[in-house]
Amino acid sequence: MRQKIVAGNWKMNKVFHEAEDLVGAIANAIDDREPDCEVVICTPSVFLEMTGDYSEESQIRTGAQNVSEHESGAYTGEISAAMLDSMAIDYCIVGHSERRKYFGEKDEVLYEKAERLIENEIIPIFCIGEQLEDREAENHFKVVEAQLVNSVFKFNKDEFSNIVIAYEPVWAIGTGKTATPAQAQEMHAFIRDLIAKKYDNETAEETSILYGGSCNAENAKELFSQKDVDGGLIGGASLKANDFTKIIYSF
Ligand code: PGA
Numbered sequence: 698m699r700q701k702i703v704a705g706n707w708k709m710n711k712v713f714h715e716a717e718d719l720v721g722a723i724a725n726a727i728d729d730r731e732p733d734c735e736v737v738i739c740t741p742s743v744f745l746e747m748t749g750d751y752s753e754e755s756q757i758r759t760g761a762q763n764v765s766e767h768e769s770g771a772y773t774g775e776i777s778a779a780m781l782d783s784m785a786i787d788y789c790i791v792g793h794s795e796r797r798k799y800f801g802e803k804d805e806v807l808y809e810k811a812e813r814l815i816e817n818e819i820i821p822i823f824c825i826g827e828q829l830e831d832r833e834a835e836n837h838f839k840v841v842e843a844q845l846v847n848s849v850f851k852f853n854k855d856e857f858s859n860i861v862i863a864y865e866p867v868w869a870i871g872t873g874k875t876a877t878p879a880q881a882q883e884m885h886a887f888i889r890d891l892i893a894k895k896y897d898n899e900t901a902e903e904t905s906i907l908y909g910g911s912c913n914a915e916n917a918k919e920l921f922s923q924k925d926v927d928g929g930l931i932g933g934a935s936l937k938a939n940d941f942t943k944i945i946y947s948f
Pocket of ligand 1: 869870871909910912931932933
């Protein structure tokens, strides 16, 4: 179902007591004043139990940052979708550009990861986005379309309706260089149109498409005011309670 979402992606940051303080501060802030969006915190896996406890008593929803493409078995160090499901985890990021770049994750494996999540009723936040050279060569639409076609467009309509898409231009991630609201809107409308062509208008209208890449307390309002931008996937600015809270109230 299409809804407004602000999701924090902590990446590999914080130690336990810092993580607890940060989740606690965000939970307090949003429990005082009900936000107009779903608030998701995607923490490192070792903090998921703690964040999951907050999910039970506050409006925070918990997300993981990675999941195995395998169901279970001899995969040392991996975490399965069934394990996440057994711990009150509602979302999981898949296909983040850092996983694609540093861990060699390709469309096929990302599709399998999303499939495991859907089977376990966890919502994949599926990331797509072009590199700087793709945009400079004006190939950004083609690249994003190929990422969709080679992964999540393999799902049938029912399966796809469980997915949140995050458009994250790689040149904007952690660089302080945000896509302009017009650039974000243009790509989000393009993605929604592709979804309509692949499935139907209703599915396209019901899909949440988040923007990610140097989204912060200053620029969130303008980005979120764009017609096809349903919220954000927030990296750096999700590590400070005040900044993240401001983003949450940017709708
Ligand atoms: P950023 O990261 O907000 O620090 O640019 C976003 C992301 O990687 O999801």
